[in-house]
Amino acid sequence: MPENPDAFAHPASRLALEVFRLNGALIATGDALVAPLGLTSARWQVMGAVAEACGGQPVAGIARNMGLVRQSVQRIVDELAAEGILRFAPNPHHRRAKLVQLTERGEALFAEASRRWLVLADALAAALGAEDVARAAEVLCAAREHLHQAQAREEEAA
Amino acid sequence: MPENPDAFAHPASRLALEVFRLNGALIATGDALVAPLGLTSARWQVMGAVAEACGGQPVAGIARNMGLVRQSVQRIVDELAAEGILRFAPNPHHRRAKLVQLTERGEALFAEASRRWLVLADALAAALGAEDVARAAEVLCAAREHLHQAQAREEEAA
DNA sequence: GGCATTATGACTGTATGCTGTCAAATCGAC
DNA sequence: GTCGATTTGACAGCATACAGTCATAATGCC
Numbered sequence: 001m002p003e004n005p006d007a008f009a010h011p012a013s014r015l016a017l018e019v020f021r022l023n024g025a026l027i028a029t030g031d032a033l034v035a036p037l038g039l040t041s042a043r044w045q046v047m048g049a050v051a052e053a054c055g056g057q058p059v060a061g062i063a064r065n066m067g068l069v070r071q072s073v074q075r076i077v078d079e080l081a082a083e084g085i086l087r088f089a090p091n092p093h094h095r096r097a098k099l100v101q102l103t104e105r106g107e108a109l110f111a112e113a114s115r116r117w118l119v120l121a122d123a124l125a126a127a128l129g130a131e132d133v134a135r136a137a138e139v140l141c142a143a144r145e146h147l148h149q150a151q152a153r154e155e156e157a158a
Numbered sequence: 159m160p161e162n163p164d165a166f167a168h169p170a171s172r173l174a175l176e177v178f179r180l181n182g183a184l185i186a187t188g189d190a191l192v193a194p195l196g197l198t199s200a201r202w203q204v205m206g207a208v209a210e211a212c213g214g215q216p217v218a219g220i221a222r223n224m225g226l227v228r229q230s231v232q233r234i235v236d237e238l239a240a241e242g243i244l245r246f247a248p249n250p251h252h253r254r255a256k257l258v259q260l261t262e263r264g265e266a267l268f269a270e271a272s273r274r275w276l277v278l279a280d281a282l283a284a285a286l287g288a289e290d291v292a293r294a295a296e297v298l299c300a301a302r303e304h305l306h307q308a309q310a311r312e313e314e315a316a
Numbered sequence: 317g318g319c320a321t322t323a324t325g326a327c328t329g330t331a332t333g334c335t336g337t338c339a340a341a342t343c344g345a346c
Numbered sequence: 347g348t349c350g351a352t353t354t355g356a357c358a359g360c361a362t363a364c365a366g367t368c369a370t371a372a373t374g375c376c
Binding site for chain 2: 006007009010013014015016018020021022023024025026028029032034036045048052067068089098112114117118120121123124125127128130132133134135136137139140141142143146147148150151154
């Protein structure tokens with residue numbers, strides 16, 4: 001056992017495992033955080049992307065910013081629009097691709113969700129150290145870019 | 159805008175975003191990596207947990223090790239067993255909770271998957287620095303524990 | 317101006333994970 | 347030894363994300 005390459009002990013393996021686990025923990029925590037507002041982690045994340053875009057992006061653009069496919073975002077956006085949390089505004093550059101915006105109710109909900117999250121985020125940063133948290137985020141970002149490039153080279157070869 | 163607390167710029171927010179994105183990238187990369195073997199990221203991860211347990215755990219135990227619920231793992235295990243990749247062995251301590259083990263074919267598949275992964279893992283560690291990767295993994299682990307504790311306190315209060 | 321390419325939304329199907337629920341089996345307090 | 351609590355497997359339902367496909371709208375090349 002010691003002489004064969006132990007994939008479990010590899011630093012990259014440990015990182016991948018922790019990403020999977022923390023991803024699950026973050027979704028669970030987020031769900032619990034915004035459930036009293038009638039939201040879920042996925043809805044909250046979509047609202048965040050809409051807020052970040054300041055209501056100037058169609059569904060496909062929001063999906064790109066989130067790193068998801070259009071279809072996943074479209075379903076959430078449709079649900080949130082049906083509940084009066086998001087609305088569609090005319091797009092001067094594209095007749096079909098309406099711009100997605102937060103309604104007043106959506107703005108209020110997102111502000112309340114952000115307030116709740118910041119309490120937890122501050123506690124996290126204080127417990128782990130803001131510096132270390134920021135460095136970890138940079139490593140994850142670099143890892144993602146490396147994977148994307150490797151994937152691109154793989155597809156190019158095929 | 160500058161005077162209100164910008165939740166997007168918070169170090170913990172950036173970390174959470176990168177975790178979501180890297181999680182997706184890792185699953186996509188893993189799927190591409192083991193697809194030629196007839197596997198998926200989820201199946202591969204379950205096989206990894208079975209391999210790590212050396213065939214001495216029932217489904218519920220494997221799920222605990224992976225941080226998932228029993229039901230998610232059970233479905234994958236049943237599929238892999240139907241394909242001759244996993245098998246169930248009698249459990250001397252529990253009549254119903256059979257032990258999950260890799261078959262010979264499963265061992266071979268997992269070894270090949272590990273071999274493919276290690277190429278990518280080595281490249282990742284080399285590009286980002288094994289030290290930084292390990293440190294990032296530790297930060298993610300600490301973040302998860304912090305979230306679990308916060309969740310536990312929340313439930314206790316309710 | 318016309319046409320191929322790309323972008324976008326809509327629809328369908330599939331994979332993965334969670335929750336809820338139930339019965340069987342085990343474990344522990346007494 | 348008995349009975350309640352816990353663990354485990356099994357089944358059903360739901361949420362989220364992906365891939366494939368099609369029609370429509372926009373863009374770019376000629």
